[in-house]
Amino acid sequence: MKILVIGSGGREHALAWALHSNGANTVLVNPGNPGTAEFARNIVGDSVEIAVKESVDLVVVGPEAPLVNGIAGHLAKKGIPCFGPSAECARLEGSKWFAKEIMASAGVPTATGQKFSDPLSAIDYMGQYPDKFVIKADGLAAGKGVYLPGTKKESDTIIGDLFKGSLGQAGASVVIEQRLEGREVSVLAVCNGTDAVILPPSRDHKRAFDGDMGPNTGGMGAVCPPTDVPYDFGEYVRERVILPVLKVMNEKGMEFRGVLYAGLMITEFGPFVLEFNVRFGDPETQAVLPMVKSDIAALFLAAANGEELPPVEFRDGASACIILASGGYPGSYSKGYKITGYKDTESLVFHAGTSEIDGTIVTSGGRVIGVTALGEDIDEALEKAYRDADMIEFEGKHMRRDIGVTV
Numbered sequence: 001m002k003i004l005v006i007g008s009g010g011r012e013h014a015l016a017w018a019l020h021s022n023g024a025n026t027v028l029v030n031p032g033n034p035g036t037a038e039f040a041r042n043i044v045g046d047s048v049e050i051a052v053k054e055s056v057d058l059v060v061v062g063p064e065a066p067l068v069n070g071i072a073g074h075l076a077k078k079g080i081p082c083f084g085p086s087a088e089c090a091r092l093e094g095s096k097w098f099a100k101e102i103m104a105s106a107g108v109p110t111a112t113g114q115k116f117s118d119p120l121s122a123i124d125y126m127g128q129y130p131d132k133f134v135i136k137a138d139g140l141a142a143g144k145g146v147y148l149p150g151t152k153k154e155s156d157t158i159i160g161d162l163f164k165g166s167l168g169q170a171g172a173s174v175v176i177e178q179r180l181e182g183r184e185v186s187v188l189a190v191c192n193g194t195d196a197v198i199l200p201p202s203r204d205h206k207r208a209f210d211g212d213m214g215p216n217t218g219g220m221g222a223v224c225p226p227t228d229v230p231y232d233f234g235e236y237v238r239e240r241v242i243l244p245v246l247k248v249m250n251e252k253g254m255e256f257r258g259v260l261y262a263g264l265m266i267t268e269f270g271p272f273v274l275e276f277n278v279r280f281g282d283p284e285t286q287a288v289l290p291m292v293k294s295d296i297a298a299l300f301l302a303a304a305n306g307e308e309l310p311p312v313e314f315r316d317g318a319s320a321c322i323i324l325a326s327g328g329y330p331g332s333y334s335k336g337y338k339i340t341g342y343k344d345t346e347s348l349v350f351h352a353g354t355s356e357i358d359g360t361i362v363t364s365g366g367r368v369i370g371v372t373a374l375g376e377d378i379d380e381a382l383e384k385a386y387r388d389a390d391m392i393e394f395e396g397k398h399m400r401r402d403i404g405v406t407v
Contacts (some may be wrong), residue, residue, distance in 0.1 A: 001297055002026045002054065005040075006047050006071075007062025008033050010323075010352035010370045011282035015060055016040050017350070018289040019297050028054060034361050035351030048074045058083060058301050064279050067258075068094040068140060081304035084258040085278050089249060092260070092276040096136045096175040099276045106244035109272045113177025119163045123156055125176055130155035134179050136275075137162055139170035143218050148179065180274070182267035185229055186222075186284050189242045189262065192303045193255035196242045197312050198234035200225045200291050202284045203404075208330060210402045217330045218367055221403030222321045224287040227378055229266075237262060241273060257303055286350050286370045287321040320381040320404055321372040322389045326353070327396025329366035337363045337395040345388035347373040363394050378404050 003025050005016045013035045020027045020039050030050055032042030043050050047066065051059050059075055061067055061084035070087035084090075091098045097115040104110075115138065116122035126133050130149040135158050137145030145167055149155035162171035185203055189196040202224040208214035230236075241262050249256050261277035261284075289296070293313040302309050326333035339361045342349045350372065353365015371389040375381030382404050389399060 001057040001301070002028070003297060004028045004030060004047070004051050004054065004056045004059045005032075005036075005062060006030050006059065006066060009062065009282060009365075010350040010367065011280050011285045012036065012062040013350040013352070014286045014289050014370075014372075015062060015280065017348070018292065019060065019300075022295050022297070024295070025297050028056065033351045034354050034356045035349070037356075047071060048078065051075060051080050052078050056080060058297070058304060060084070060300060061258075062279060064090070064093050064140060064277065067278055072258075081301060082258075083300040083304045085256050086254065088254045089256045089258075090278045092245075092256075093278040094140055096138050096275065097173070100175065100177075102245060102248055103273060106248040108241050108244055109270065111178040111180050111272060111274070113175055115173055115175050117173045119159045122159050122174055122176055126152075126155055128152060132179055133176050135159065135162075136175045136177070137167050137171040138173040138175050139167075141167045141170040143216075145170055146216070180265040180267050180272055182265045183226075183228060184274070185226060185233070185264050185266060185271075186281055187234060187237045187241075187262045187264065188280060188284065188288060189238065189260045190299055190303050190309065191242070191246060191256050191258060191260050192309050193257050193306045194246060194250065195309055196238055196246065196260070197299065197309050198238045198242070199288050199312075200314055201229050201233055201237075202226070202281075202288050204281065204284050205400060205403055205406065208325075208400075210400050212406050215330055217325070219281070219283045220323045220325065220400045222283045222287040223378055223381070223404040224284070224291055224319045237264070237271070240271075245276075255306065257306055282352075283321045283323055283367075283370050286348075286372050287319045290319050290348060290372055290374055291315050315374070317374060317376045318378040318381045319372060319374050320378065320385045321350075321370045322385045322399055322403055323352075323367050324369045324371065324389060324392060324394075325367050325398045326363055326365070327398050329398065333366055334396065335362070335364050339363060339368070339392065339394045341391040341393050342369060345371065345391055347371050347385055347388040349388075349392070368394065368397075
């Protein structure tokens with residue numbers, strides 16, 4: 001097949017790598033990065049126009065924004081299958097409250113909460129105990145719209161800033177819900193509208209520094225599968241979460257085709273869904289896809305066409321991904337530093353925030369590179385990943401040293 005992957009980060013590098021790895025597919029990436037250029041053809045321009053001009057057999061969408069903006073529908077009008085949901089279905093990520101309503105209809109366990117369109121009502125709802133709640137911008141906020149206030153002053157400031165437009169239209173309304181305590185797990189489900197194949201569960205680490213300290217980031221690393229997750233957890237999520245949501249969506253005339261990402265919290269009362277995403281996670285993808293032995297192109301195409309999903313085979317053992325970030329991330333950071341050592345590793349190296357200038361690969365983003373290794377168990381995978389992560393150098397390089405240890 002000829003396949004177009006949309007996006008430019010580490011997630012898209014991993015997707016392109018997995019689609020290319022069986023040797024039977026030609027992969028194009030729009031716009032791609034220096035890593036994808038090593039085995040695929042990077043193309044800059046309008047995604048739909050490229051798909052039509054190149055006569056691709058399948059489009060795989062990495063980021064959420066094109067999905068929320070309706071790219072699946074635009075491609076459908078051109079007769080091109082898209083692995084990614086329609087704009088209506090993408091509201092599962094585009095609106096936190098829409099997702100809560102779907103979960104309520106499907107009987108999916110999730111935290112209690114309410115939606116607010118003015119700051120005073122939101123502040124009053126939390127009362128004097130804001131540390132019991134989570135504040136979420138209702139719309140798409142590029143991973144920046146979730147807040148865990150510690151004090152009333154802090155929560156009042158967050159609410160005020162959101163309604164003043166700190167996140168644009170994403171914060172025009174907010175969802176405030178009960179704060180859950182436990183261990184987070186991510187489950188990726190490949191869906192054809194009525195059925196789903198569950199990929200191995202993973203856990204990413206959001207905080208910038210060791211010990212789960214510091215500000216939230218896009219993700220500083222991930223492991224697959226977490227050691228404390230039961231072997232049948234994926235099937236539980238499929239039966240208890242994914243299939244009921246697909247059923248309710250169908251009843252509302254929305255057939256979900258693509259990947260449905262369930263972020264869960266395992267509490268003392270069982271698993272609860274924190275949120276849905278309608279695309280692969282980053283950096284979870286870099287840890288999960290290397291654990292898949294089967295041809296994911298066939299799986300993605302069947303899902304996109306609403307056809308029966310083929311059986312999928314997974315590797316034994318475990319994987320670990322370590323993110324190398326720019327100094328200062330997720331705050332301000334400098335760019336343009338030369339990257340060395342990445343070609344000397346045995347691990348998989350996924351480019352995230354890199355550019356090529358006069359033949360030299362340099363940093364160009366907050367999260368620069370993901371280093372993924374496989375092992376017979378998590379300990380071996382982590383040992384290999386950290387060994388190779390230490391071989392890669394650029395000025396200001398920062399990484400956490402406790403990926404896979406904290407929960």
